[in-house]
Amino acid sequence: MPDGMLSRDGWCLLRSGLRGSRHPMLRITAWSVVEATPSLASGLAVAAALDQGFLAGHPLVGLGWLSLAGMLFVVRAIAERATFPHLARVVEPLRDHLVRHVVTDTLHSAAGSGRAPDAATVSRLTRQVEVVRLLTAALLRTARPLTGTLLATVVGLTALSPAAAALALPPLAFALAAFPYGLRRMARRRHALILAEELVAARTGAVLTAGRDINALGADDRAVAEIAEAAARYVKANQGVAFAGSAQMLTVVVGGYLPVLAILLAAPVLTAQGLLTTGSLVGAVTYVTGQLLPTVRALAGTLGVYWTQLAITLTRLAETAGTTSSATATPPTSPQGHDVAIDGLTFSYGPEAEPVLSNLSLTMPPGDHLAIVGASGIGKSTLANLLAGVEQPTSGTVRVGGVPAGELSPPVRGGPVALVPQEAYVFAGSVLDNLRYLNREATEAELLRAADLLGICPLLDRLGGLRAHLTEPAVELSSGERQLLVLARVYVSRARVIVLDEATCHLDPVTEARTELAFAARPGSLIVIAHRITSATRARNVLLLDNGQVDAGSHADLLSRNARYAELVGRWRPPPFVTASHVKASRHRGV
Numbered sequence: 001m002p003d004g005m006l007s008r009d010g011w012c013l014l015r016s017g018l019r020g021s022r023h024p025m026l027r028i029t030a031w032s033v034v035e036a037t038p039s040l041a042s043g044l045a046v047a048a049a050l051d052q053g054f055l056a057g058h059p060l061v062g063l064g065w066l067s068l069a070g071m072l073f074v075v076r077a078i079a080e081r082a083t084f085p086h087l088a089r090v091v092e093p094l095r096d097h098l099v100r101h102v103v104t105d106t107l108h109s110a111a112g113s114g115r116a117p118d119a120a121t122v123s124r125l126t127r128q129v130e131v132v133r134l135l136t137a138a139l140l141r142t143a144r145p146l147t148g149t150l151l152a153t154v155v156g157l158t159a160l161s162p163a164a165a166a167l168a169l170p171p172l173a174f175a176l177a178a179f180p181y182g183l184r185r186m187a188r189r190r191h192a193l194i195l196a197e198e199l200v201a202a203r204t205g206a207v208l209t210a211g212r213d214i215n216a217l218g219a220d221d222r223a224v225a226e227i228a229e230a231a232a233r234y235v236k237a238n239q240g241v242a243f244a245g246s247a248q249m250l251t252v253v254v255g256g257y258l259p260v261l262a263i264l265l266a267a268p269v270l271t272a273q274g275l276l277t278t279g280s281l282v283g284a285v286t287y288v289t290g291q292l293l294p295t296v297r298a299l300a301g302t303l304g305v306y307w308t309q310l311a312i313t314l315t316r317l318a319e320t321a322g323t324t325s326s327a328t329a330t331p332p333t334s335p336q337g338h339d340v341a342i343d344g345l346t347f348s349y350g351p352e353a354e355p356v357l358s359n360l361s362l363t364m365p366p367g368d369h370l371a372i373v374g375a376s377g378i379g380k381s382t383l384a385n386l387l388a389g390v391e392q393p394t395s396g397t398v399r400v401g402g403v404p405a406g407e408l409s410p411p412v413r414g415g416p417v418a419l420v421p422q423e424a425y426v427f428a429g430s431v432l433d434n435l436r437y438l439n440r441e442a443t444e445a446e447l448l449r450a451a452d453l454l455g456i457c458p459l460l461d462r463l464g465g466l467r468a469h470l471t472e473p474a475v476e477l478s479s480g481e482r483q484l485l486v487l488a489r490v491y492v493s494r495a496r497v498i499v500l501d502e503a504t505c506h507l508d509p510v511t512e513a514r515t516e517l518a519f520a521a522r523p524g525s526l527i528v529i530a531h532r533i534t535s536a537t538r539a540r541n542v543l544l545l546d547n548g549q550v551d552a553g554s555h556a557d558l559l560s561r562n563a564r565y566a567e568l569v570g571r572w573r574p575p576p577f578v579t580a581s582h583v584k585a586s587r588h589r590g591v
């Protein structure tokens with residue numbers, strides 16, 4: 001939020017949330033006009049009550065004018081009440097829209113990255129959505145009548161006494177023109193305050209969780225100094241907010257008090273020249289003190305606070321929920337083909353950490369079938385994440401079709417690489433929606449063909465077909481069944497490089513073999529992080545990761561010349577030997 005106001009993405013988010021609210025907004029505006037009538041009439045009624053009533057010796061006429069003004073306040077109350085249902089029709093859909101946006105975006109990025117959805121982020125974002133809802137409602141409740149009062153007062157004062165209006169309106173106009181500047185300043189200061197608060201929380205949390213280590217290393221002084229520095233920043237940010245708040249008071253002085261002073265100082269001259277009667281003087285003062293001053297005070301106070309908080313929250317919501325990326329980031333580059341080229345790839349999880357992968361180079365022509373093997377913790381999943389663009393190389397490159405993997409769109413948006421992790425996420429909804437998640441255009445015939453190839457027709461029959469509804473997939477389906485549904489989802493996607501990261505670990509060897517053979521026959525390339533050695537025997541090529549060393553070749557080739565590979569194969573639990581003919585036989589039996 002560089003200038004302290006609502007960012008473009010935050011504004012887009014708000015606008016899209018209010019798009020369907022035109023009708024209730026029009027009704028609110030119409031009722032706001034009715035609501036502003038007492039403000040329009042107040043000064044005129046007081047002037048008439050004095051000039052034509054009390055001062056002219058007709059007290060009943062005076063009382064009549066005052067009663068009329070009083071009745072208009074009843075009208076205002078009725079109009080205000082009438083706006084409430086329409087306010088709800090604006091604010092509730094806005095909340096629903098924002099929640100949908102936030103959850104969808106988080107799920108999409110989880111599906112794209114192959115990682116579990118970040119529930120903490122969703123919960124923080126939904127809290128921010130609630131803040132937006134409350135602030136929008138508060139703004140509609142306050143800003144709307146304030147704007148109506150302001151306009152009605154200007155019209156009423158001008159109609160009552162153009163001379164008084166000429167004195168009162170210039171300072172008001174000046175204060176209103178300077179108001180956005182003060183608001184921007186206040187928003188910047190509040191933004192800084194939020195960041196300072198977050199810094200204090202982050203540093204305190206880090207120190208509290210690492211208390212023992214800090215003690216053991218004798219780093220207490222450094223820990224205290226870091227927290228003290230964050231606290232000092234917080235105090236400074238608070239002072240900044242207080243200072244900006246006091247500067248806002250200038251708006252009240254110039255826009256609210258100066259007009260009264262100007263009218264009172266000029267009153268003797270204006271009355272002597274016949275430009276102002278006693279009634280219109282009191283009426284003009286009524287306008288300024290009764291309407292203008294409270295309005296300007298509210299503008300500079302609550303309204304400014306509501307607006308700056310809304311701007312900050314919406315901007316942060318848009319940033320975190322990914323609107324920024326979809327609205328302003330450069331669109332993902334389209335790859336030319338889907339060959340995979342890894343060149344000098346080094347990756348470590350932190351600047352000081354030992355690299356997990358070091359200077360790895362590999363090329364995979366389109367249509368290849370590669371199995372990646374290695375001891376536990378050697379870096380197989382890390383490599384899978386790098387291939388899918390979930391992690392970025394520390395140095396070197398990973399390209400798919402000539403494009404760095406991190407710049408490709410995720411599979412949910414038709415991207416070319418799909419990473420299938422061990423944990424299979426099936427969401428509540430129809431089986432059809434689940435299978436079409438990565439490719440909304442997949443036809444039912446395509447889905448059924450994939451189901452047949454992967455051997456999940458019996459599962460679909462048990463569930464009640466493609467249109468069956470899954471209420472609690474975690475309960476209704478076993479881990480293996482969830483993996484099969486996710487594999488079918490990926491099978492019908494548009495991805496042309498499929499990375500199975502132990503994605504078949506809950507399947508029996510025969511079903512695993514059928515799945516891998518189906519994916520190998522599918523157009524595109526297949527990379528399997530091997531869960532069983534049989535995956536390596538089926539692959540065209542095998543990549544062995546071994547403590548900083550890599551070796552590649554066919555299974556037979558590596559077995560004959562690489563002692564580490566032979567050892568690894570020997571250590572694997574002897575699996576049942578599963579071949580394509582076993583798979584065919586099992587399909588005939590309907591396994």
Ligand SMILES: Nc1ncnc2c1ncn2[C@@H]1O[C@H](COP(=O)(O)OP(=O)(O)OP(=O)(O)O)[C@@H](O)[C@H]1O
Pocket residue numbers: 349356374375376377378379380381382383
């Ligand atoms: N997010 C992370 N942050 C820090 N270190 C990590 C992270 N993920 C993995 N590592 C470390 O990186 C190394 C490689 O992990 P990785 O999961 O890639 O190995 P793997 O070969 O897939 O293991 P496994 O076969 O047990 O799944 C391990 O030492 C692991 O502890």
